[in-house]
Amino acid sequence: MNRPAGSVRRRGVTEERGAGWDAGTVAALVAGDRTAFEAVYRRYAPWLVARLRYRCSDRAVLDDVVQETFLALWRACDRGRQPQVEDLAGWLWRIAARRLADAGRAKGARARLHQALGALRTRDEPSAEDQALLGVEHGRLARALADLAPELRSVLQAMTLDGMSVRETAALLDLPEGTVKTRAMRARRHLRASLERAAQPSATGSTDPTTPGRLPPRRPTGRRKR
Amino acid sequence: MSPDESVSPREVTVHEVTVRYRGVPALDSVSFTLGSGVTGLLGPNGAGKTTLLRTLATALAPDAGRIEVLGRDPADPAQRTGIRRRLGFLPQDPGLHPHFTAFEFVDYVAILKEITDRRRRHDEVRRVLEAVGLGAERGKRVKALSGGMRQRVALAAALAGDPAFLVLDEPTVGLDPEQRMRFRELVAGLGEGRTVLLSTHQTEDVAALCHRVVVLDHGAVTFDGEPHALAGIARGRVWHSAERSPGAVAGWRTGLGVHRNIGTAPPGAECVEPTVEDGYLLLLDLAGRGRTGTEARA
Amino acid sequence: MTVPGGHPTDETLRAYAAGHARAEELWAIEPHLTACPACLSRAGTHTDPDVWDPGRAWQALDVAMDEPRQGLPERLLRRAGVPEHASRLVAATPALRLAWLAAAALTLLFAALAARLGDPAGDPVLFLALAPMLPLLGVAFSFGPRWEPAYEMALVAPVSGLRVLLVRTAVVLGTCVALTVPVTLALPRPGLHALGWLVPACALTALALTLTARVAPALAAGGVAAAWCAVLLTVSSGTVFSAAGQTCMLGLLLVACLALVPLRGGFDVLHRRNGDLL
Numbered sequence: 001m002n003r004p005a006g007s008v009r010r011r012g013v014t015e016e017r018g019a020g021w022d023a024g025t026v027a028a029l030v031a032g033d034r035t036a037f038e039a040v041y042r043r044y045a046p047w048l049v050a051r052l053r054y055r056c057s058d059r060a061v062l063d064d065v066v067q068e069t070f071l072a073l074w075r076a077c078d079r080g081r082q083p084q085v086e087d088l089a090g091w092l093w094r095i096a097a098r099r100l101a102d103a104g105r106a107k108g109a110r111a112r113l114h115q116a117l118g119a120l121r122t123r124d125e126p127s128a129e130d131q132a133l134l135g136v137e138h139g140r141l142a143r144a145l146a147d148l149a150p151e152l153r154s155v156l157q158a159m160t161l162d163g164m165s166v167r168e169t170a171a172l173l174d175l176p177e178g179t180v181k182t183r184a185m186r187a188r189r190h191l192r193a194s195l196e197r198a199a200q201p202s203a204t205g206s207t208d209p210t211t212p213g214r215l216p217p218r219r220p221t222g223r224r225k226r
Numbered sequence: 227m228s229p230d231e232s233v234s235p236r237e238v239t240v241h242e243v244t245v246r247y248r249g250v251p252a253l254d255s256v257s258f259t260l261g262s263g264v265t266g267l268l269g270p271n272g273a274g275k276t277t278l279l280r281t282l283a284t285a286l287a288p289d290a291g292r293i294e295v296l297g298r299d300p301a302d303p304a305q306r307t308g309i310r311r312r313l314g315f316l317p318q319d320p321g322l323h324p325h326f327t328a329f330e331f332v333d334y335v336a337i338l339k340e341i342t343d344r345r346r347r348h349d350e351v352r353r354v355l356e357a358v359g360l361g362a363e364r365g366k367r368v369k370a371l372s373g374g375m376r377q378r379v380a381l382a383a384a385l386a387g388d389p390a391f392l393v394l395d396e397p398t399v400g401l402d403p404e405q406r407m408r409f410r411e412l413v414a415g416l417g418e419g420r421t422v423l424l425s426t427h428q429t430e431d432v433a434a435l436c437h438r439v440v441v442l443d444h445g446a447v448t449f450d451g452e453p454h455a456l457a458g459i460a461r462g463r464v465w466h467s468a469e470r471s472p473g474a475v476a477g478w479r480t481g482l483g484v485h486r487n488i489g490t491a492p493p494g495a496e497c498v499e500p501t502v503e504d505g506y507l508l509l510l511d512l513a514g515r516g517r518t519g520t521e522a523r524a
Numbered sequence: 525m526t527v528p529g530g531h532p533t534d535e536t537l538r539a540y541a542a543g544h545a546r547a548e549e550l551w552a553i554e555p556h557l558t559a560c561p562a563c564l565s566r567a568g569t570h571t572d573p574d575v576w577d578p579g580r581a582w583q584a585l586d587v588a589m590d591e592p593r594q595g596l597p598e599r600l601l602r603r604a605g606v607p608e609h610a611s612r613l614v615a616a617t618p619a620l621r622l623a624w625l626a627a628a629a630l631t632l633l634f635a636a637l638a639a640r641l642g643d644p645a646g647d648p649v650l651f652l653a654l655a656p657m658l659p660l661l662g663v664a665f666s667f668g669p670r671w672e673p674a675y676e677m678a679l680v681a682p683v684s685g686l687r688v689l690l691v692r693t694a695v696v697l698g699t700c701v702a703l704t705v706p707v708t709l710a711l712p713r714p715g716l717h718a719l720g721w722l723v724p725a726c727a728l729t730a731l732a733l734t735l736t737a738r739v740a741p742a743l744a745a746g747g748v749a750a751a752w753c754a755v756l757l758t759v760s761s762g763t764v765f766s767a768a769g770q771t772c773m774l775g776l777l778l779v780a781c782l783a784l785v786p787l788r789g790g791f792d793v794l795h796r797r798n799g800d801l802l
Contacts, residue, residue, distance in 0.1 A: 032327065032365040034586070041582060046568030047557060049576045050541045054550060062576075067585050074589050078327075078365070089558040145548035153547060161551055283680045285794050303789055310682040321673030323616055330592045334616050335674065338681035338688070342609045348590055365589060383677060 243291030314389035374405035541570035662696025685791035737790030
């Protein structure tokens, strides 16, 4: 049985949740045990690096983001806050995405002010539409995404796949927020259209999913910073 | 660095030191000299051990007598600071800031020891915490640590800055046997190239750690020598018998069911090899304390 | 690209970890990895150590994790250019706890409101009497055998006790001034006159500090507070807060500061009488 990975997501959660996360490890983490923390780091940091590499080509920034992310975890444990061990990967990724966006932001007082204001705003939850998108059967989604213009896809990736806000996406991609909004709208419209087209038998095969994509992978990062 | 400092004398001399509290002498004309290595300071509670240690740690000025620590006189403010730069003091009841982590506390003490450069200081804090076996616990809050761990954090703080003279006031009190064993291993390693004064009322600590022992009783030195010499006081005066001998100054039933007696052996008794404890108990008795061994044991 | 059960193959994960996955493939792999710790671990094993060395990265993080967290007073001091080691001494000050500061601010606010409601035309005597006494608490609780848990260790450290006490008292004094100035605005007649507490506050603090060389800090602070109240009760408050009174206070401040110089040795040893030795 060859089930597409996309639809396995929810099943994966129930099956694998908390694997390796016994109560002892959690308690040790919250108590500030370094050995336990190192074990967590050794397990999650390589994954975080791999994921960040698709979004950031600057090695120094990447190292910083990884370190900052785990420092945030350490501090959260130290404050006695039990990190969401149920979804530690998701928790870490949210921190990392925010840090990455911060790194993309221009340095200076203006950026710091924005950050301070941004912290006051509640974070947007991923919309139901985005959730549904991630649930779409992978083959179809991949074809539809491959069809999408790169600049639209990078916006959609930051907002839907990476769970970033409009502002963070704008910072990451070095675009004005208005542009991000319009591109996100256009991207969703295009995607919906091509998914609908794919649903009609006559339209299948318009794009071949096995066609080698652009290699090496695009890194939709704000590379122009500094 | 003064030429004085480069020679770095390791000796600590106490000359006829007297300290009084409200007219009552806690130390009465105490004299001895300490050299490199671990020296034990034995004595019953109230013998003046803590007063002596505070005086040597420059926390307390004596009413009479003279002290010289590492070639300096603590009565002179400038020289006193010189001593303090090379001193590590573990007080009897070291308070730690409960909301600090182990690292933050030792870091705080290291600042008080004038290690101002942050990177160098943090490296030093990591080094001493590693040395006391708390490398993995350094991020934990002091209030979350066990008694043994807190004691080790305090020792790490005393060790910060690599002091040449280390004063440890009853560091093994309140530790369980395993913790005490670990602590002993630690202290044993500290005697190399340092002058260490360890106050205790555990004769086992002295026998295991010290190359020299000073016994303090009622504010006066009653013994000063090697541990085996202290044990030697009881040579020929310790014997086993089926019952507690009436002539013994101290005696107790051992785990093997025989009674160990200390005192003047009755004729025909078979003497056994004395321990430091036997010598110490006999010494206290000779000094006219009349404390029985059974009490001391309990 | 998937195995039965929906998990990505090793090959897929290797390509992903090496950075070779196509942009649209990320949409399948990444949500799965976030939800599946087992595959996440597998993906991690394929990360190229040349690109990212976990050992070195951990060492850097290990050191960064030791960095003490800084509270608000400490951060402000650092901003103001105070060296890190000096501001760290402040972090260990018991009197800089939030509860304590909140209580001080509330007390002042009530005194100011009472002045406003009671006699809008008269002098806010209660407020002017209370405000200079707040920093005394800083002296009492900053560095002594009762309040500094590691007092004996700190005492025999080469940094002098007076210096620690001065740093902490200065910060508590500064904090009290920062608390009191805005409350002054709530007074019936805000203006220069309402700042009459400032010089007495400094003078009382300096006096208590100087006395601490000889007696326990709490006793010194308490004694000074009692003396201040006695003066206010005997001499009319108008005199105390007049120009002449302020000049007297300024003189007292100078005398107390000068007296600290010969007395500074008293901060470096235990005192036998005042309860240092428990």
